[in-house]
Amino acid sequence: MSNTTLSHLEQIKADSRHLRGTIEEGLNDAITGAISDDDNKLLKFHGSYQQDDRDIRDERRKQKLEPAYSFMIRARLPGGVVTPAQWLVFDDIASTYAGRGLRITTRQTFQWHGVIKRNLKPTMQAIHNAMATTIAACGDVNRQVVSSVNPQLSSQHQLVQDWAQKLSDHFIPRTRAYHEIWLDGEKITSEPEEEPIYGDTYLPRKFKIGVAIPPTNDIDVFAQDLGLIAIVENGVLLGFNVAIGGGMGATHGDDSTYPRLGSLIGFVPPEQVIAIAEGVVTLQRDHGNRTERQHARLKYTIDHNGLDWFKGQLEERTGITLQPVHAYHFDQNGDRYGWEEGDDGKWHLGLYIESGRLWDEDGLQLQTGVREIAKIHQGEFRMTCNQNLVVANVNTKDRSKIDKLVAKYGLDGYKQQSGIRRHSIACVALPTCGLAMAESERYLPVLLPKIEALLDQHGLVNEPILLRLSGCPNGCSRPYLGEIALVGRALGRYDLRLGANYTGERLNVIYRQNIDESEILSTLDTLFASYAQKRLPEEKFGDFLVRSEVIPAPSQKLIPIILDAVV
Template identity: 55%
Template structure:
């Protein structure tokens, strides 16, 4: 795909605002010297494993979060020691595409600095946890050797751009991935601070603005984008701030329906916060993607709330201003109007596991990686197996939005070689449909926001729910279940048919009624309950579902029809 015209939005506009009108985080950004802060100086401090709170916030724009081991936090406090600080590094990986050589570098870094494990995220990238402060520079520099970086993987900027993983549609998938990759390269902020701090490059003096589009304050909050190829909604496009829904004819990309205003985050004790699904506002030709991206981002840049971070996501800007006003302003900035949205249909938001053949005759094998945790455990030597596959594989790895991994673009004559390695390292297994449709965030022990377990607990909970399903003959019935350790919704729990968000150790909110392919929010059924209540409740509902469901009726649809929860038609009614 080639852009035939320049984006209509002026990318050199200065949008800085007076400091006395900004919230604390906005003031920090505005006075940070374009995200430099005192990060470089803090890295030299050998007395502590941490950095200052201000630099911790700025380092998020560099794709880095400071964390500590919460399993031993209390014990270290009793010993009058500082927390066991480490850092998480998130890699920027548009569309989740990774070469075997890059995977081998990720594997090497994980074994050297990341606790012998890799974490696949719900946004199709890799996170390293357990990285010590003194190992941050070596890790980032070695990523650079593999043409990888962590720029803008976190922070108030456009985050990593997602793209459907359906290589069966070979030609169309290539076209859409190219659009996603191009958009990622276009939207990423100019970040000289990253090159200076982590690569040791010299600062270059210039009279021009260092970041002409985002200014000194960048965006009010994070901004998420994704490209999806119907009939699979694997990226959960309605949860994105900006989504592009591919419209094709005879396998050729014509353009995209554009959706705006999705977002999962909320706060339990703040009913004015809520998840929201994006609205489809119209169609654009394929060569107008960058113009639309700039226009949408600039509207949020200029009108997003910079005084209250809990109200700063694009979804609130849309609800405050009104969808019609926002759409008209986007069209004004693009210089053309949206065409009417074109028909499309989604059927699921899960992954297709095992071998599938693409239109071009090449093969693709998707592996289930529970909660995205790549690690050697017992007979299942996942990390070692993927390393050995990467050493012989001639295609690509594609990380899916559901925390799984696709060994992609395998020549027919190479399938037996991959199969032998999958078997040797214990990577061929049978799982229930519920488990295959599960997602969990990292949560404890590393995430500072976690209120309850998620990644470490969901597999055990699923064991017990599987027993309920087995008793009703529903083991092969696909039901989406997602768990987050806090209300922020990194695992996209509020569109799951069964959603759980942590409230306290061992306590969760239980949500029901999400759409099977991500088209509907769910609704809280029980608040702040433990495992026994969750299992008793699901036992009753699953029992009724088995006995009373209509032909083809999904579990989320049944939960609404049976009266367990009302249908949520709009994010603003999620907490009603």
């Protein structure tokens, strides 16, 4: 894309010598707990953000102290798969360097919060020594590749996990900056290395890839820049349906920004998926907006130029003619809980982890509990995009040992939980996220019991309803795909959005703007009463709201597109 004026960040990337900048010098500056703003932007490419504790920001200002700076570190773990040995290392990192325990993100990886500057390098090295990395977990690159976690389809999971790993490896930046800064690698004294996929300024914005296995859309495949839907028949992976242009971010008051569902454009066999993925990424590299970051995601590139144009350019660039979309069906969006037997005879235990917070508090010992499981577990752990955890590949003889630990440490809460609690997601928000306008993670435990009480009054407490909380409109918790969603505007005030569907194939719409908790609860009470009285058999809440015209049918749907293209 030809731009006359690059944004400030584009210039920082161009001048960074492939993500080096002056990060190392900033880390060695003992006078401050921070690094420069320019280097913080580059640090994201290395998998870390500089933050400060906003709860005490004003008090420190009054005391003429700098903010309480610390860093969030995010791992790159394709498909969210972790070995027990890795888990124990990551748990130790949380106890040694982080300000609180482990946190599972909405892209099925770990974040460690509260790491102070002098501990950044030891933490990165510890992650590396566990055969993992943080590079490209953030920044204007392809980030964590997510993959469906369906415990009943174990053989299919392995097929798809292999491709998630291949995609992740293919899009790792080639710069040696990470090794130089964090792993004491030999410094390059000549011209920095080439980035054959990303170029000198990487991508215009972040890029996300996800792989789903029908019938479960547990990764929100249509929220991805590049969504791949695995088509498996008789245990054979035939290939992938390709969806492009999904994205959740928006800005309050700016109608030129919006969430968007990915558009299905065709099908490719497995041997062509890497080439198609690279074609999508490099088209975005070359044509994405580098002057206005709020319009730099792939969804805007597609909408600006047209979907037919993008598909034509993709086929021309790759030399691949996309085949018609293959038939598939999604029946749910959430996770499975409790024991499930896989098609290979191994067992998988799904555990609910509220907002992904794996630490010991309020009488529960969740972090300790999983640590003890990791000490005896012979399989693997799988994190989900709904912030939950699967203890995977358990032999029948080992189930009782794990059950005892689950009960002992309070990990068995999923047995008594409401339908809406089991399908809730919340972003981190305050106090660490610099973008947060309202509470999210800390508000969910306060709000959920009040919503559950309303549902119970109407006989709906066991109904599965997708609830998403977000402290701002940027969409880390994918709020625009919630049947009920709260998007923060200010402390204690939210937009109430309604009407997405249970399978993640329809966006919701704003129902009430900038309202407080009392208005949220009174509005939901009225809607729950109507739903209880007038719903059709098996009708989900979001579908009821659309059918009964409580909300208008959202303009962007996927079902007609799918039906028109099915072969």
